[in-house]
Amino acid sequence: MLTYKKKQKILIEYIQNYKEKLYRLAYSYVKDEQLAMDVIQESIEKSLTSLEKLKNPDYIGTWMYRIVVNTSVNLIRKNKKIIYMDEVPERSQKEEVGIDEKMDLYEAIDKLKEEYKTVIMLRYFEDLTLNDIAEITGVPLSTVKTRIYTAIRQLKKLSKCEVS
Numbered sequence: 001m002l003t004y005k006k007k008q009k010i011l012i013e014y015i016q017n018y019k020e021k022l023y024r025l026a027y028s029y030v031k032d033e034q035l036a037m038d039v040i041q042e043s044i045e046k047s048l049t050s051l052e053k054l055k056n057p058d059y060i061g062t063w064m065y066r067i068v069v070n071t072s073v074n075l076i077r078k079n080k081k082i083i084y085m086d087e088v089p090e091r092s093q094k095e096e097v098g099i100d101e102k103m104d105l106y107e108a109i110d111k112l113k114e115e116y117k118t119v120i121m122l123r124y125f126e127d128l129t130l131n132d133i134a135e136i137t138g139v140p141l142s143t144v145k146t147r148i149y150t151a152i153r154q155l156k157k158l159s160k161c162e163v164s
Helices: 004-030 033-049 057-079 093-110 114-125 130-137 141-163
Strands: none
Touching: 004 033, 004 057, 004 114, 033 057, 057 114, 057 130, 093 114, 093 141, 114 130, 114 141, 130 141
16 A cells, blocks of 8 residues: 555656646637636645545546546536637638538537446546546446447437528
8 A cells, every 4th residue: 555655655656647638628618718726726626635545546646537537527506607708819710620520529528427427537638448438427327328328319310400
């Protein structure tokens, strides 16, 4: 069993190595740079105060993802709003199509229930395995699969409605 100091060292190294990924995950939920930084700060505080609960440091990544996701969702619930980007930098005609499509996708994902949004973000934006997602969300693997398929169906419906 590892001492608290060793766990703390592992946690600090993890945060230093994956700070951009953690920030990107938080930002994908709150859609605001400052709020994402707040989420990360609060997540780090939570991880340090509950470090003794981490039984196996091999799972520090999924443990931190769970903390960031839960902190993001709690912030959104507390604020009862999602903040969208106000400005998109001007791009060439060719690039604008890609940006528009991406913005449509992000907007559609934001319309999903949190349980569906979470599995989509973790699977397709963070490239996590289904097993990792099950660990992070605390639900069985079969539930993760069902949520992904349901979310994809809902996204397809949303994209058809927006095209019509």
